[in-house]
Amino acid sequence: MSTKGFLTQNELEEKVAAGLIETVIVGFTDHYGRLMGKRVDAEYFLDDVLKSGTHGCNYLLTTDMAMEPVPGYTYANWELGYGDFHLVPDLATLRVADWLEKTALVICDVKNEKTHNAENIAPRSILKKQVSQLESDGMQCFAASELEYYLLENSYRQAFEQNYQNLSPAGYYLEDYHIMQGTRNEKFTSTVRRHLKNSGLQIETSKGEWGLGQHELNVKYAEVLPMADNHVVYKQCMKEVADAMGLSVTFMAKFATGQAGSSSHIHMSLWKDGQNAFAGDQEFGPVKGSDLFRWFLGGWIRHVPDVMPFYAPTVNSYKRYVDGSWAPTRLAWSYDNRTAGFRVVGSGPSLRIECRIPGADCNPYLAFAASLASGLEGIRSRIEPPECFVGDIYAAAHLPRVPYTLAEATTLFENSDFAKETFGTEVVAHYTHFFKTEQQAYNTSVTDWERKRYFEQI
Incomplete structure (x- = not known):
């Protein structure tokens, strides 16, 4: 059955x-x-x-x-x-x-x-290649992606006809964890929860987030390939339910200037023989873990610049990385610290790494593949992570920063020996062209910001 x-x-x-x-x-x-x-x-x-x-x-x-x-x-x-x-x-x-x-x-x-x-260039193929390498080592990867989104009272058609201007968020104050505002949107959210549950996803929680009309609905972790599949089903269900109800949801990484961005935090751990292989007795600052945990974390952090477009694939993605906005801006790890790009959580059998860099606009197959490949290279090369950071990472200007733009990230990806060795030169060339095409489309477009700024004043 x-x-x-x-x-x-x-x-x-x-x-x-x-x-x-x-x-x-x-x-x-x-x-x-x-x-x-x-x-x-x-x-x-x-x-x-x-x-x-x-x-x-x-x-x-x-x-x-x-x-x-x-x-x-x-x-x-x-x-x-x-x-x-x-x-x-x-x-x-x-x-x-x-x-x-x-x-x-x-x-x-x-x-x-x-x-x-x-x-080889298909997103699911790229992830399956990394899963195959992991399985050859006798391990499994369990993962979860925490998707955030904005709910709007306008239908998709209305938003289009309004040129995506003057839209009405389904909330009018910051509602992070607020039950009352969540109740106002429960007709939509409960419908989605029920449909997802009846479509094979194990539902955990839903809650308001830090933006006007921003929400998060969490599903239970799974092996990394089924989790990526579930991520796709989640987004499709949510969009189509909103459309049927005359509403809309957006998974843009940065929906509005001055509002919180929408992330897709990735939680990941490796398992072997039914046990969490990250668990151990070695002291890493406030964390007890194994060598595998330490090296996986080290590789994941080190190779962020090599694979950044797989976490942040659009021009809009990079507008989310603002200090003090709950989005990470620097490459560091800490324990249960939401200013960190890598937040380590749990202990013992629940020990896992949360990467807070991917946005809600990521392709889950590519984001998971980049994460897994980076961590596995960390294990193979025994890459040591930096010291556990304690404090406000936004204020730590000396730490390396995530790339500022898609153009910068694409150049790093294109020239990365790690990316070429990991995914193959065919894949890197193909996606480099894809990301450059996306950047060029933006470069040649006239935006509302430009009209507001220059129409009269210049």
């Missing part, structure tokens, strides 16, 4: 025969982390797609946010004719999409149409 919300093949067959499931969404994420794919008739899915997979245009791994084909990629381009890739359902992800009528959802691996090998 499957766990609640998930479906075995037999259970899907039974629900299809009973008329309870009529559609199966066959999906994967593009580089932005958006769920792409097809809706497939459920009987056709069982008769054909389940056995043979299906197809998608390979331009989907080269397009910009507006779905325009972007020149300059070697993977797919006009000269090569924009052919197909192969979508292979991962039945471990098959679940009820409870927020949709008579619908199931399955996440696919993206594979080459001819060789049926994994497409």
Whole structure:
């Protein structure tokens, strides 16, 4: 039997025969982390797609946010004719999409149409490569991503027609942990909690956050690949429920100047033989842990500059890193200290590392892959972390800072030997072009800020 919300093949067959499931969404994420794919008739899915997979245009791994084909990629381009890739359902992800009528959802691996090998540049493939290396060492990685978002009383269509100006947040004062403001939004939030729970996600808590209309809904940790899948389902469910209710949510890293940014804090620990491999008796400041814990932490911190665009993939991402805003600005670790880029929490079997650098706009497969790869390199090379910092890290100007812009982060990524050795030169070149394209789109756009500043006064 499957766990609640998930479906075995037999259970899907039974629900299809009973008329309870009529559609199966066959999906994967593009580089932005958006769920792409097809809706497939459920009987056709069982008769054909389940056995043979299906197809998608390979331009989907080269397009910009507006779905325009972007020149300059070697993977797919006009000269090569924009052919197909192969979508292979991962039945471990098959679940009820409870927020949709008579619908199931399955996440696919993206594979080459001819060789049926994994497409190396696909986000899920990148994470699976790191998981495979971890498993070869006899370990597991458990992870969680804490997504924050803003809830708005405007529908997505209204927001678009208003040019995303003068929108109405679903709160009018800072509501961090406030139950009363949470109650006002409970019709939406409770609906999402219920649908996610019925779609295979274990729900923990929901609460108000530090911005106007900002909230967080937490799901239970899982192994790192299923957690990334859950992250995708979470965002898709939340957006579609909001849309159906005439509301909107945004996962922009920085929704408004002067408001708190939205993060996707990553919690991570390694396990071996059913035990947390980070737990130990060695003293690291206020923390007791193992060598694996220390080296993983050291590698994770050291390689942030090498993989920063996987944590912060948009121009907007970098506007979140403001001192005194709850977003980290410097590379340091501390115990239970929210000014740190790396906050160590728990003890014994619950000991874990929380990286507070990723924004809510990250692609979970890429962010988890970057985190895991950095930590594993720390173990292989026995990288020592800096001393545990005590105090206000915002005030510690001597500490190294996270990159200021996407352009800066992309240059570091492009020139990183670590990134090339870890992900492969093909992946680094492909994503470098992707991030540069995103930066160029911003560089050539005229913004509201410019009009307000220069229209009359210059």
